[in-house]
Amino acid sequence: MVSADERREALKGLFHEARNCTRCPQLAQTRHTVVFGGGNANADLMFVGEAPGRNEDERGLPFVGQAGKLLDQLLGEIGLTRNQVFVTNVLRCRPPGNRDPHPVEIENCQEWLFGTIEQVQPTIICTLGNFATKLLRGDPTGIMRIHGRAEERLVGPRRVRLFPVFHPAAALYTPANVEVLRRDFQQIPGLLALGAPEQPPPLVEAPLEVAEAEVVEADAVDEPREPGPPTLAEELEAVVAPAASPPPGGEEPEPEPQGDQLGLF
Ligand code: URA
Numbered sequence: 001m002v003s004a005d006e007r008r009e010a011l012k013g014l015f016h017e018a019r020n021c022t023r024c025p026q027l028a029q030t031r032h033t034v035v036f037g038g039g040n041a042n043a044d045l046m047f048v049g050e051a052p053g054r055n056e057d058e059r060g061l062p063f064v065g066q067a068g069k070l071l072d073q074l075l076g077e078i079g080l081t082r083n084q085v086f087v088t089n090v091l092r093c094r095p096p097g098n099r100d101p102h103p104v105e106i107e108n109c110q111e112w113l114f115g116t117i118e119q120v121q122p123t124i125i126c127t128l129g130n131f132a133t134k135l136l137r138g139d140p141t142g143i144m145r146i147h148g149r150a151e152e153r154l155v156g157p158r159r160v161r162l163f164p165v166f167h168p169a170a171a172l173y174t175p176a177n178v179e180v181l182r183r184d185f186q187q188i189p190g191l192l193a194l195g196a197p198e199q200p201p202p203l204v205e206a207p208l209e210v211a212e213a214e215v216v217e218a219d220a221v222d223e224p225r226e227p228g229p230p231t232l233a234e235e236l237e238a239v240v241a242p243a244a245s246p247p248p249g250g251e252e253p254e255p256e257p258q259g260d261q262l263g264l265f
Contacts, residue, residue: 008041008264011119014112018092023108027093033060037088037116041264044192045084046122047071048113048132050167051091051101062087067169070178071128074168074185086120088113090131101131110135114156123196124150125160126188129167136162143167148184152197159197163188 002010015036022028035052038061047063055065063071072082091101091109101109113135117125127133130143136155137146146164153162165184171177 004042007119007121011041011116011264014115014119018112021092021109021112024093024105027091027095027105030096031093032057034092035060035062035089035094036092036112037062037086038264039082039086040084041086041120043084043086043120044123044196045080045188046086046088046117046120046125047128048125048136049087049089049128050131050169051089051098052094053098053169054094057094062089063168066172067167070168070172070181074182077182078185078189080188086116086122088116090135106131106135117160118156118158121158123161124163124188124191125155126163126165128165129170133164137164147180148187150187150191154200157200157203159199161191161194161197163191 018036019034021034031052035056049063049067052062053065053067055068056062062068071087075081075085090106090113092112093105093109095101095105125136127136133143133146134140137153143164143166147166148164150161150163152159154160155162163184166177166181168181171181
């Protein structure tokens with residue numbers, strides 16, 4: 001069992017790797033910052049949007065523009081604040097002119113998204129809009145047909161409650177859609193109250209012979225997970241508080257202003 005502190009360290013390690021990513025040559029050239037994601041490193045609720053926009057690219061934090069304001073407002077209406085959830089995107093770099101992510105970019109960036117999900121271990125992943133919904137459901141069904149319907153899905157090795165909703169930026173253009181988004185958000189407290197879905201048994205490779213099986217099991221049971229890279233940037237250390245996932249609606253102090261690119265709480 002990996003502790004929340006170990007997962008938090010591993011998350012910071014992932015951030016340090018991702019911040020120099022050059023897998024998408026165009027995005028690596030045009031971006032100002034890699035927007036890794038931010039929030040509560042041990043959150044039960046994770047939001048996955050599409051890609052950073054201009055404001056996010058400048059500040060290095062996700063959802064800090066108009067769409068972010070709406071997200072904050074909708075969270076507030078269900079008694080949550082940003083520092084109780086983790087927010088990230090399908091892409092970590094801004095596509096020039098806010099164009100749609102290209103399939104190859106989505107594929108290149110998957111390792112960072114799935115790595116983030118693995119370390120935060122949310123019980124609910126709320127996908128914002130089509131790109132995140134299609135990617136995490138592994139299915140081309142559009143958001144119009146399935147928004148507001150939670151379903152259990154395997155994401156990597158873990159079973160989560162996937163909850164697709166409209167993207168706040170798209171909803172902003174159509175007031176009626178803000179109402180739909182608001183109604184869908186009202187389901188979130190009930191989903192959080194359900195707790196984590198039952199997890200599948202840990203994967204153990206099929207043994208070819210007894211001696212090998214013993215080695216595999218020993219690895220799976222006894223080996224502690226790597227706690228992350230040994231060197232951590234001091235400026236990150238300075239802004240990262242111990243992980244905690246407060247109950248929905250619980251009192252939470254206002255976050256310190258974040259000048260870093262990993263707004264962890
Ligand atoms: N839209 C997104 O999908 N992500 C952001 O971070 C900001 C706007």
